[in-house]
Amino acid sequence: MQQDQHRFTIHTQGQALYEFTDDVTDWLAGTGIHTGLLTLFCRHTSASLLINENAASAVQRDLLRWLDKAVPQGPQYEHDSEGPDDMPAHIRTMLTGASLSIPVSGGRMALGTWQGVYLAEHRRAAHAREIIAHIIGV
Amino acid sequence: MQQDQHRFTIHTQGQALYEFTDDVTDWLAGTGIHTGLLTLFCRHTSASLLINENAASAVQRDLLRWLDKAVPQGPQYEHDSEGPDDMPAHIRTMLTGASLSIPVSGGRMALGTWQGVYLAEHRRAAHAREIIAHIIGV
Amino acid sequence: MQQDQHRFTIHTQGQALYEFTDDVTDWLAGTGIHTGLLTLFCRHTSASLLINENAASAVQRDLLRWLDKAVPQGPQYEHDSEGPDDMPAHIRTMLTGASLSIPVSGGRMALGTWQGVYLAEHRRAAHAREIIAHIIGV
Numbered sequence: 001m002q003q004d005q006h007r008f009t010i011h012t013q014g015q016a017l018y019e020f021t022d023d024v025t026d027w028l029a030g031t032g033i034h035t036g037l038l039t040l041f042c043r044h045t046s047a048s049l050l051i052n053e054n055a056a057s058a059v060q061r062d063l064l065r066w067l068d069k070a071v072p073q074g075p076q077y078e079h080d081s082e083g084p085d086d087m088p089a090h091i092r093t094m095l096t097g098a099s100l101s102i103p104v105s106g107g108r109m110a111l112g113t114w115q116g117v118y119l120a121e122h123r124r125a126a127h128a129r130e131i132i133a134h135i136i137g138v
Numbered sequence: 139m140q141q142d143q144h145r146f147t148i149h150t151q152g153q154a155l156y157e158f159t160d161d162v163t164d165w166l167a168g169t170g171i172h173t174g175l176l177t178l179f180c181r182h183t184s185a186s187l188l189i190n191e192n193a194a195s196a197v198q199r200d201l202l203r204w205l206d207k208a209v210p211q212g213p214q215y216e217h218d219s220e221g222p223d224d225m226p227a228h229i230r231t232m233l234t235g236a237s238l239s240i241p242v243s244g245g246r247m248a249l250g251t252w253q254g255v256y257l258a259e260h261r262r263a264a265h266a267r268e269i270i271a272h273i274i275g276v
Numbered sequence: 277m278q279q280d281q282h283r284f285t286i287h288t289q290g291q292a293l294y295e296f297t298d299d300v301t302d303w304l305a306g307t308g309i310h311t312g313l314l315t316l317f318c319r320h321t322s323a324s325l326l327i328n329e330n331a332a333s334a335v336q337r338d339l340l341r342w343l344d345k346a347v348p349q350g351p352q353y354e355h356d357s358e359g360p361d362d363m364p365a366h367i368r369t370m371l372t373g374a375s376l377s378i379p380v381s382g383g384r385m386a387l388g389t390w391q392g393v394y395l396a397e398h399r400r401a402a403h404a405r406e407i408i409a410h411i412i413g414v
Binding site (some may be wrong): 001035037052055056057058061065067070095097101110111112114115128136137 | 141183209214215227228229231232233235236237239272273
């Protein structure tokens with residue numbers, strides 16, 4: 001049994017979903033681990049990780065529109081010192097989560113046909129987002 | 139330290155929560171692993187996994203009613219080519235998540251008294267849903 | 277490769293976020309594991325785990341206010357035998373989740389600068405909440 005860790009940095013340009021499935025796939029192949037468990041962890045409280053459809057880009061826009069409507073900007077927040085998009089970003093992060101756990105088989109993530117791995121950026125400004133990948137297996 | 143993987147297939151018949159706690163318990167017992175970490179991963183973007191109360195079935199109905207109201211069908215979605223229940227299913231999957239991580243102790247999941255493991259089917263039509271289970275431990 | 281498990285008990289006094297980052301940090305240090313994967317699991321269906329900002333306490337209050345508004349108490353629930361705060365607690369648990377997966381590096385959780393680990397108590401009454409921690413690594 002062995003393990004490995006890696007830090008991915010994703011440079012975001014505003015609120016959007018940024019797919020990084022291929023980056024993870026490439027790194028995994030290099031570890032030489034065939035069967036195991038992959039964990040991805042986002043080190044931020046205004047960006048998050050999620051898995052969703054990677055075929056139709058309209059799906060990604062609809063996901064973001066729902067978050068915009070369900071967690072709107074506005075004067076209702078006590079915490080507003082970092083701008084109107086800050087507190088909605090924390091709430092959207094709470095709803096979507098900081099970590100993903102994905103089994104690995106045949107040296108690849110055991111994703112379904114339409115699943116892609118995304119960083120969800122919830123802030124308007126450009127950011128460098130850090131994601132820690134951990135793999136354990138054989 | 140050893141590990142094992144298994145694929146569960148759940149045949150769904152419309153929007154509902156499908157408990158499969160006992161299936162996981164039985165498979166775990168067969169692996170012979172006493173202490174470790176179990177991961178369950180749903181290979182779909184319109185069905186998800188969650189843990190909730192397995193005593194009162196009304197709880198499960200209320201969970202689904204809340205999702206129906208918070209993420210309604212309607213003309214507001216750009217992505218509608220697969221039917222009116224498709225985009226709400228993707229959003230509900232985003233909110234509830236694709237993976238569960240559950241410690242194992244004494245050869246069993248360390249669930250609380252009232253916790254059950256559910257597949258949440260978010261589409262109306264019948265589907266065969268695949269869940270990958272991964273266990274690592276001793 | 278080695279593993280360890282521990283049970284944390286958090287005594288809650290009503291709906292709030294209870295940070296226990298330091299408790300986990302201290303326990304981790306005692307395990308002697310330097311690099312690995314930490315899993316935290318909440319054994320309840322009306323309390324959950326989340327990671328969010330631990331600098332401004334207003335953030336935590338705004339997170340709770342959003343949950344109060346998005347998942348309100350009211351007569352709309354079929355399941356109401358345990359009080360008006362029970363079904364909203366199950367829904368809020370569904371949205372925020374029972375488990376967290378956090379890579380460990382240098383003997384510490386690989387948290388970002390502003391990330392804290394919280395138990396979210398969704399019931400009004402006092403409760404003793406159990407969280408299982410599992411660490412695997414070297």
